[in-house]
Amino acid sequence: MRTIDYTTSLPGASHWSLEVRRGSAMRLTDISGDGNVGMLFYNPRNLLERYNAPDSLKCQHTFKLTAGHCLYSDMGRIFASITHDSFGWHDTVAGTSHKSAIDKRWGKRDYQSHGNQWLQNGFDAFLVELAKYGLGRADIAANLNWFSKVATDDNGAIMLDTSARKAGATVDLRFEMDTLVVLHTCPHPLDASEEYPRADIRIDLGAAAPIQEDDLCLNSRPENARGFANNALYHIGI
Template sequence: MSITHYSTEIPGASHWSLRVRAGTLMRLTDLSGGANVGMLFYNPDNLLERYNAPDTLKGQHTFKLTQGNCLYSDMGRVFASIVEDRLGWHETVCGNSNAAQVTERWGARDYQGARNDWHQNGYDAFLVELAKYGLGRADMAANLNLFSKVATDEAGNLQLVEGHSAAGSQVALRFEMDTLVLLHTCPHPLNQAKAYPYTPVQIELSQAAAVDDDDYCRNFRPENQRGFMNNALYHLGK
């Protein structure tokens, strides 16, 4: 059992970022059910290197993400591995909600007028965090949506699967390299709830166990072995 070194609760409609060291375990818990955690990764030592959703999916021959999958940068390195997952499905194709979507579905509420009951959107939430590191709109990448599952209807349209994540659902990421993590708890872009969903998430940080040759994520796909080799070469050159 790993010892938690840091724990915080991120309310709904909020955003957060942190430089996470290699070897850190990040456990996220959906506290009330129906959470969506938009997440982006950047290399803090080279902010041009960032999470690559297409390579993450096609390199592992999957549409969904779950335990065993690795989250790749656009340099073929592994930012993080999904080492635990109670849901079996997290999506990384639908992107972010934006101000126009949120206003159309739930009405406009800004922080100045509504404080913590405002209607924040994922795109603007990421922009706030990006600005803290000298980044902006041009640096936005396709993001991961933890706790969210999508499916197609008979016409082939993507829809958010309601009730996918129950209260207490967890996913844990082991970081394989130093990573700048940006996240928000704003609604998934396909969320059709009648009321704006405020879904808090708990984040716990601890020290991950060492990665050995029999590691599940490392051997989940042959491509992942190459990703870990790319990480090893990168760390040798630092």
């Protein structure tokens, strides 16, 4: 990030949304090392355009997300690039947590009975934020899970690799187009912790450094160069 102009902390089991402008940067920090940030992207000028997890993985020949990777829309454009990452392995295949799974793992709690100690789930957290923009259940796409690494066992079952957790881990996003960002800090759907995790996440917002010819994200894959070209075409006249 070139500058940090705004900083906030999002408590665990919370949700937030904001429009991030092209040329801005966002830094996420897992303060305790126990965090998970579920995130979705939408084009605020055309909410039908949203994050496409399969294309983001397929065109970059990867199963994980880390520095050098771009986050694609379903129109072949790049919402954001990962310019820095001290964690090294972020998930975008496992989805988000649901109320039924949270109730089964940690017990049923609701706000009316338990106040702020109730147990929020990622799916409902997304719905609360999406409703602010006229979006709903049908608009939830496959999401990212920052600071969560998944692995497979010998039988092919996917599990959360908790050994990868790092207190103070950071990831920086550079936004390549105006983007509606929807996020929550609810547990990863594969989290098997004994107690419901409530990990705070710090969010820094500011200006991104200009893209240089040797930019890691631009040059990491030939497909990314085409993605940046699609963005350039989209922004003609703006």
